[in-house]
Amino acid sequence: MSLRGPGAAEAQAQHGERLAVDGGPPVHRGPWPAWPQPTEAEEAAVLRVVRDGTWCSAARGVRVVEAFEEAFATLHAASPAAPASPLQPEGARLGAVACSSGTAALILALEAAGVGPGDEVIVPPYTFIATASACLFLGAVPVFADVEPRTLCLDPEAVRRAWTPRTKAVVPVHFAGCPADLGALSALCAERGAALVEDACQAPGAAWRGRPVGSWGTFGCFSFQESKNLSAGEGGAVTGSAPGIDLVWSLHNVGRQRGGAWYGHPRIGQNARMTALQAALLQAQLGRFEDLARRREAGAAALLEALAAVPGILPLAPPPEVTRHAWHLFAFRFDPAAFGGHSRAEFLRALGAEGVPASAGYTLLSGNEAVQRRARANAARGGAPEPRYEDAPLPVAAAAAQDCCWMAHPVLLAGEGEVVAAAAAMAKIQRAWTRAG
Numbered sequence: 001m002s003l004r005g006p007g008a009a010e011a012q013a014q015h016g017e018r019l020a021v022d023g024g025p026p027v028h029r030g031p032w033p034a035w036p037q038p039t040e041a042e043e044a045a046v047l048r049v050v051r052d053g054t055w056c057s058a059a060r061g062v063r064v065v066e067a068f069e070e071a072f073a074t075l076h077a078a079s080p081a082a083p084a085s086p087l088q089p090e091g092a093r094l095g096a097v098a099c100s101s102g103t104a105a106l107i108l109a110l111e112a113a114g115v116g117p118g119d120e121v122i123v124p125p126y127t128f129i130a131t132a133s134a135c136l137f138l139g140a141v142p143v144f145a146d147v148e149p150r151t152l153c154l155d156p157e158a159v160r161r162a163w164t165p166r167t168k169a170v171v172p173v174h175f176a177g178c179p180a181d182l183g184a185l186s187a188l189c190a191e192r193g194a195a196l197v198e199d200a201c202q203a204p205g206a207a208w209r210g211r212p213v214g215s216w217g218t219f220g221c222f223s224f225q226e227s228k229n230l231s232a233g234e235g236g237a238v239t240g241s242a243p244g245i246d247l248v249w250s251l252h253n254v255g256r257q258r259g260g261a262w263y264g265h266p267r268i269g270q271n272a273r274m275t276a277l278q279a280a281l282l283q284a285q286l287g288r289f290e291d292l293a294r295r296r297e298a299g300a301a302a303l304l305e306a307l308a309a310v311p312g313i314l315p316l317a318p319p320p321e322v323t324r325h326a327w328h329l330f331a332f333r334f335d336p337a338a339f340g341g342h343s344r345a346e347f348l349r350a351l352g353a354e355g356v357p358a359s360a361g362y363t364l365l366s367g368n369e370a371v372q373r374r375a376r377a378n379a380a381r382g383g384a385p386e387p388r389y390e391d392a393p394l395p396v397a398a399a400a401a402q403d404c405c406w407m408a409h410p411v412l413l414a415g416e417g418e419v420v421a422a423a424a425a426m427a428k429i430q431r432a433w434t435r436a437g
């Protein structure tokens with residue numbers, strides 16, 4: 001039975017467990033780990049570039065940016081023992097192009113994949129707007145396909161159903177750091193001749209069946225925005241193999257050709273270059289990337305174990321093919337029925353009062369009016385059918401937009417002993433709201 005209304009807080013206090021939202025003591029006091037966490041090595045690396053005056057990647061700063069690109073590509077390159085991807089030629093060398101943001105990475109990759117007016121691009125509706133807006137900038141139309149309940153990543157069967165003769169690319173999002181089903185999606189795209197552009201903005205270092213994200217698809221796209229696991233405030237990267245990755249390089253560098261003349265522009269491209277300051281910061285950060293990844297994994301494992309005992313809190317359940325999860329977010333579904341009928345908003349408020357930061361996450365992107373307007377305009381100009389987003393069958397994503405909760409990765413860095421306070425706070429709220437009065 002739910003404890004609500006006048007007297008509820010007093011009744012809970014009698015049980016010695018007054019919720020912090022009702023004036024009781026919080027489960028967790030003090031700050032969680034800050035993010036980003038600048039180190040002396042990062043400061044020194046940036047200072048070196050500042051003092052050298054080698055700031056621009058189109059000039060003398062190119063060496064710093066290329067060193068980061070090399071290291072980032074190596075981090076995501078498949079080992080010889082990894083399964084093959086039908087979209088990557090056997091033995092192809094993975095390259096990376098550093099750029100200005102994850103949004104820019106997605107636009108560059110889709111443009112290099114040939115996406116343009118009249119084309120359709122299949123995307124999930126449970127994601128950040130850039131996943132869909134990238135193809136809108138190119139005059140194409142996003143088509144929304146539903147996500148899988150176990151990961152909230154694009155469902156290959158839903159992709160099949162959403163496919164039309166206009167489908168030019170598929171953009172799965174590795175939501176929260178968990179890879180989408182890259183085996184099924186790469187096979188489908190290879191079979192039907194479409195590009196697979198991985199939105200790996202939340203998933204650097206993650207892997208599906210031992211093969212890193214960014215090495216399965218035609219291209220992989222990453223973000224180094226401040227909240228991300230690898231961060232330079234802003235920044236992005238595209239991974240892929242030649243000749244596609246060379247086209248990305250040209251498109252991000254005002255249409256220049258690698259090794260070509262400064263004023264030689266065989267095609268039209270934007271300036272989406274990363275500065276050497278960002279690259280130096282990222283290169284230094286790579287030195288502790290593995291350590292931080294392991295700490296997130298340990299934190300997530302401790303939290304999963306503790307949450308197994310909390311009714312109504314249902315963490316996502318990645319399949320065994322997810323051999324590495326980047327844990328950018330710790331996402332779970334909230335069941336109000338197990339919390340005395342209290343809403344997600346009430347739960348998040350109570351959890352915040354207990355000292356545990358969490359948020360409600362995405363709304364359904366297919367319902368965004370700006371996306372709908374631009375998609376309709378692009379369809380009309382490109383001669384594509386008018387998108388009917390209101391008719392799209394998206395039950396899993398729609399439910400997630402209502403009941404999913406997120407904790408950001410810095411909480412997982414707190415250490416196994418401290419992170420379980422988040423589960424203790426949820427259990428406390430659950431008990432308080434279901435205790436017989």
Ligand SMILES: Cc1ncc(COP(=O)(O)O)c(C=O)c1O
Nearest residue numbers: 101102103128130201223224225
């Ligand atoms: C899934 C996803 N896609 C794309 C982006 C865009 O990246 P950026 O903010 O670097 O443009 C982000 C991050 O914000 C993201 O989380």
